[in-house]
Amino acid sequence: MARPPRFDTEQLLDAAVRLAASGGPASVTMSAVAQAVGAPSGSVYHRFSGRPALLAEVWLRTVERFQESYTAVLRSHDDPPLAARAASRHVIAWSRHHPEEAALLLYGAADFDRAHWSPEHTARADAGNRRTFTAVHDLGEALGANGEQARERITLALIDLPLSIVRRHLRAGAELPPHAEDLAEQCTAALLPPGTAPATPATGKPPARDSGPEEQHRGDRDPV
Amino acid sequence: MARPPRFDTEQLLDAAVRLAASGGPASVTMSAVAQAVGAPSGSVYHRFSGRPALLAEVWLRTVERFQESYTAVLRSHDDPPLAARAASRHVIAWSRHHPEEAALLLYGAADFDRAHWSPEHTARADAGNRRTFTAVHDLGEALGANGEQARERITLALIDLPLSIVRRHLRAGAELPPHAEDLAEQCTAALLPPGTAPATPATGKPPARDSGPEEQHRGDRDPV
DNA sequence: ACGGTATTGGAGACATGCCTCTAATAAATT
DNA sequence: AATTTATTAGAGGCATGTCTCCAATACCGT
Structure with a gap:
C-alpha cells in the first residue's frame, strides 16, 4: 500500500x-x-511529532523495558526476603546487559523534558510508575514494612541502592564488576526490616496485619 | 583604580x-x-572565558563547599561508627539547608561539560575528589573495611545511600522530610561492616592491620 | 581635577537546532 | 500499467546560543 x-x-x-x-x-x-x-x-x-515526543518515547521505552523485567522478578519468589535479594541482583544484571539503557535510568523523566510531554505520554509514565511502586510496596508489606519510613527504606533497599552501584560504575566509564551482584544483594539484605531472615531458609512471615488508613503513593514519581 | x-x-x-x-x-x-x-x-x-569555564566553576564551587563540610564531619568523631552515622546525617542536613546546591550534586561532572574543562579545573576536581575518597577510605579502614568490595560498601553507606534519599525527594520536587536524617543514619548503620557496634558505646577497634598491596583509588571519579 | 583601568553595554557574526513545507520516490493494490 | 499512499529527501525560516569586538562608563589613586 x-x-x-x-x-x-x-x-x-x-x-x-x-x-x-x-x-x-x-x-x-x-x-x-x-x-x-x-x-x-x-x-x-x-x-x-517533535523533540518532546522523541524524548518521551526514548525514556518510556527504556523504563518500561526495565520495569517489566524488574516487577516480574519482584513477584517471582514466594519467600519475600529471597525476592528482595533477587530484585537487587536483577538491577545489576540488567544494567550490565544493557549498559546504554542503564545509563538512561540514572537520569529522571524531568531530564527528558517531561514538562512538555503530551498527556498520553505522561499518563503512560504514571501508569508504569504506579505499577512498579505497587509491586515494591506489596513486597515491602510482605517483609513487614509498615509506615511511611519503613516503605521508604524498602524503596531504598530494592531500587535506589542497587541503582547507586550502577551509577557509580557507569559514571566512572567502567563496566560493572563481577562482584557487583553480591555487593548489591548483601547491602539490600542488610537494609531489610530487622527480624527478616538473613539467609535462605524462609521464616514464617508474620500474620498479615491490616495497615490501617495509609496514604496512597503517588504514581507520578519515578521509582528509578 | x-x-x-x-x-x-x-x-x-x-x-x-x-x-x-x-x-x-x-x-x-x-x-x-x-x-x-x-x-x-x-x-x-x-x-x-566561556561556557565550559562557567560550568566548571559552578560545579566546583558547589562540590567543594559540600566536600569541605562533609570531610570535616567524617573526621570530627573519635568513634568510627559514630562518625559514619554523623556523616550520613550530614548529607541530609546539608541538602535540606542548600536544596539548590544539593540538586547539583545529583548530577555528575560530566553533565557540567567536564570534557571541555581546562586542565586547571580538571585538576581542581581531581584534587577534591581524592581528598574526599581518602577521608572516606580512612574511616572505612577504621571501621574494619578491607578489600575492594568492603570499600565499595563503605562508599555506598557513607555517600551514595544518603544521596539516594536526597535524590528521591528532590526529584519529586519535595523538601526533605524531618525523618530523613534518621532514615539515613539507620540505613548507613545497617551497612557498616558486621561486628561494628550497633549503638553509641564504642567498641575497641581491631588492631590496625596492614592491608597489603592494594590498588590506590582514582581521584578522577566523583564521590558525589 | 585628571588620567588610568576594570567594567559595562550592546551590536552583530556565526553556528546549531527545531520545525515546516514541498517535491520526489517506491512499493502495494487494483 | 495506473493509482494510491506512506515515506524519503532536503531546502529554508525562525529562534536561540556562543563568542567577539568596541565604545561608553564610572570609579580609583594621585
Whole structure:
C-alpha cells in the first residue's frame, strides 16, 4: 500500500539511546538522531511529532523495558526476603546487559523534558510508575514494612541502592564488576526490616496485619 | 583604580546554581545567566572565558563547599561508627539547608561539560575528589573495611545511600522530610561492616592491620 | 581635577537546532 | 500499467546560543 520505511521507529530510538547514554539527554537532538542513522531530519519528524515526543518515547521505552523485567522478578519468589535479594541482583544484571539503557535510568523523566510531554505520554509514565511502586510496596508489606519510613527504606533497599552501584560504575566509564551482584544483594539484605531472615531458609512471615488508613503513593514519581 | 563591578563572580555563579537546580545543567547558558542577573552577555564573558569555564566553576564551587563540610564531619568523631552515622546525617542536613546546591550534586561532572574543562579545573576536581575518597577510605579502614568490595560498601553507606534519599525527594520536587536524617543514619548503620557496634558505646577497634598491596583509588571519579 | 583601568553595554557574526513545507520516490493494490 | 499512499529527501525560516569586538562608563589613586 505504500513505500516501505528505510528508518523505522525502533531504529531511531536505538540511536537516541546511544546518544543519551554517551552525552546525556541534552545531546539527543532531532538532527543528531537523524545524522546518527543517516536520515534527513524530515524522516525523524515523520515518526515523532517533535523533540518532546522523541524524548518521551526514548525514556518510556527504556523504563518500561526495565520495569517489566524488574516487577516480574519482584513477584517471582514466594519467600519475600529471597525476592528482595533477587530484585537487587536483577538491577545489576540488567544494567550490565544493557549498559546504554542503564545509563538512561540514572537520569529522571524531568531530564527528558517531561514538562512538555503530551498527556498520553505522561499518563503512560504514571501508569508504569504506579505499577512498579505497587509491586515494591506489596513486597515491602510482605517483609513487614509498615509506615511511611519503613516503605521508604524498602524503596531504598530494592531500587535506589542497587541503582547507586550502577551509577557509580557507569559514571566512572567502567563496566560493572563481577562482584557487583553480591555487593548489591548483601547491602539490600542488610537494609531489610530487622527480624527478616538473613539467609535462605524462609521464616514464617508474620500474620498479615491490616495497615490501617495509609496514604496512597503517588504514581507520578519515578521509582528509578 | 577602576570601575567597580556591578555583577561579580559569586552573583553570576549563584544565578547559575539556580538555573541548574531548576532546569538541569543544560539550561545554564551564558545568556540565561546574564539575563538572570540583568547583565549583558559581555559581562558574563568578562568573568568566565566561556561556557565550559562557567560550568566548571559552578560545579566546583558547589562540590567543594559540600566536600569541605562533609570531610570535616567524617573526621570530627573519635568513634568510627559514630562518625559514619554523623556523616550520613550530614548529607541530609546539608541538602535540606542548600536544596539548590544539593540538586547539583545529583548530577555528575560530566553533565557540567567536564570534557571541555581546562586542565586547571580538571585538576581542581581531581584534587577534591581524592581528598574526599581518602577521608572516606580512612574511616572505612577504621571501621574494619578491607578489600575492594568492603570499600565499595563503605562508599555506598557513607555517600551514595544518603544521596539516594536526597535524590528521591528532590526529584519529586519535595523538601526533605524531618525523618530523613534518621532514615539515613539507620540505613548507613545497617551497612557498616558486621561486628561494628550497633549503638553509641564504642567498641575497641581491631588492631590496625596492614592491608597489603592494594590498588590506590582514582581521584578522577566523583564521590558525589 | 585628571588620567588610568576594570567594567559595562550592546551590536552583530556565526553556528546549531527545531520545525515546516514541498517535491520526489517506491512499493502495494487494483 | 495506473493509482494510491506512506515515506524519503532536503531546502529554508525562525529562534536561540556562543563568542567577539568596541565604545561608553564610572570609579580609583594621585
